[in-house]
Amino acid sequence: MKDETSQIEQRVKRYWYSDGIGEMMGGIMFFLLAVYFSLQQYLGDESFIGGMLQAGFVVLLIGGVFVARRVVNIVKARITYPRTGYVEYRTYNGNAVWMRILAALTAMTVASISIMVARRFDSIDSMVAVTGVLVAVILMVKQAWTSGLGRFYFLGAASLVFGGILSVSGFARGYNLGLFYALMGTAFVISGGLTLKSYLRENPMPVEAGDE
Amino acid sequence: MSNDLRGLNDLDRLIHEPARLLIVTILSTAASADFLFLQREAGLTKGNLSAHLSKLEEAGYVKIEKTFKGKLPLTVCKLTAKGQKAYTAYRQQMQAFMDKTS
Numbered sequence: 001m002k003d004e005t006s007q008i009e010q011r012v013k014r015y016w017y018s019d020g021i022g023e024m025m026g027g028i029m030f031f032l033l034a035v036y037f038s039l040q041q042y043l044g045d046e047s048f049i050g051g052m053l054q055a056g057f058v059v060l061l062i063g064g065v066f067v068a069r070r071v072v073n074i075v076k077a078r079i080t081y082p083r084t085g086y087v088e089y090r091t092y093n094g095n096a097v098w099m100r101i102l103a104a105l106t107a108m109t110v111a112s113i114s115i116m117v118a119r120r121f122d123s124i125d126s127m128v129a130v131t132g133v134l135v136a137v138i139l140m141v142k143q144a145w146t147s148g149l150g151r152f153y154f155l156g157a158a159s160l161v162f163g164g165i166l167s168v169s170g171f172a173r174g175y176n177l178g179l180f181y182a183l184m185g186t187a188f189v190i191s192g193g194l195t196l197k198s199y200l201r202e203n204p205m206p207v208e209a210g211d212e
Numbered sequence: 213m214s215n216d217l218r219g220l221n222d223l224d225r226l227i228h229e230p231a232r233l234l235i236v237t238i239l240s241t242a243a244s245a246d247f248l249f250l251q252r253e254a255g256l257t258k259g260n261l262s263a264h265l266s267k268l269e270e271a272g273y274v275k276i277e278k279t280f281k282g283k284l285p286l287t288v289c290k291l292t293a294k295g296q297k298a299y300t301a302y303r304q305q306m307q308a309f310m311d312k313t314s
């Protein structure tokens with residue numbers, strides 16, 4: 001019974017990813033990060049705009065995530081909910097919030113240690129290598145493992161490959177990161193687009209209006 | 213064995229019915245879900261789902277809100293605190309029964 005219940009719970013959670021819209025929005029977010037890091041490299045830390053970009057990174061990131069969630073909900077309301085129904089997911093309770101904070105702190109610690117270790121090798125761009133590993137771990141553990149969707153393993157593998165290749169490319173760090181996020185954005189948009197295409201083919205808009 | 217089986221008598225019959233158990237399990241995972249999603253996930257007809265939801269609503273396990281999404285009517289269902297408690301108790305009872313009999 002426990003297995004069956006877990007399967008039902010996983011299916012409900014997986015529903016969020018069934019249309020690929022979230023992935024496509026994630027891809028757009030990656031493109032914006034690509035523009036951000038490339039622009040910062042191009043302008044340099046000394047320029048006023050470059051300094052402002054660096055200082056406002058967290059605000060831009062949080063604002064971007066907030067806007068992205070709103071856009072995903074609006075698009076889902078037009079495409080997904082009329083076809084296969086509406087689900088509102090539970091917000092995190094106190095324990096879950098602390099678990100997330102703990103996970104974020106652990107990830108930051110692992111990233112810092114990895115950068116320190118990677119800096120011992122002069123020929124490797126440690127930042128892009130660690131970013132590749134972190135994005136892969138998040139995709140494989142949080143997305144693929146918890147949702148049971150195999151395509152996130154491929155995206156995680158893509159992150160490892162892109163991070164690994166770019167870490168020895170010899171480009172400037174900002175351009176390296178920009179290229180990494182652009183490649184990941186492309187992978188996400190393609191993956192999301194194919195998922196959406198398949199979803200729309202399998203779930204045509206019902207002729208009957210309303211839900212009852 | 214008879215003692216083990218007697219434990220089944222205490223099960224909440226309202227939740228124990230397969231279709232309703234499925235509905236309650238789905239609603240225990242999501243904060244709320246609409247009629248269309250429940251119908252698709254549970255594989256029930258509209259009439260059947262309506263009947264089961266009515267029983268769960270009468271027992272105070274499920275809250276049903278009829279709203280509009282644009283011009284389309286939308287029936288949103290959510291598990292109440294009483295329903296969540298009953299579902300948790302049911303799962304514990306079933307688990308205890310399975311442990312005893314396996």
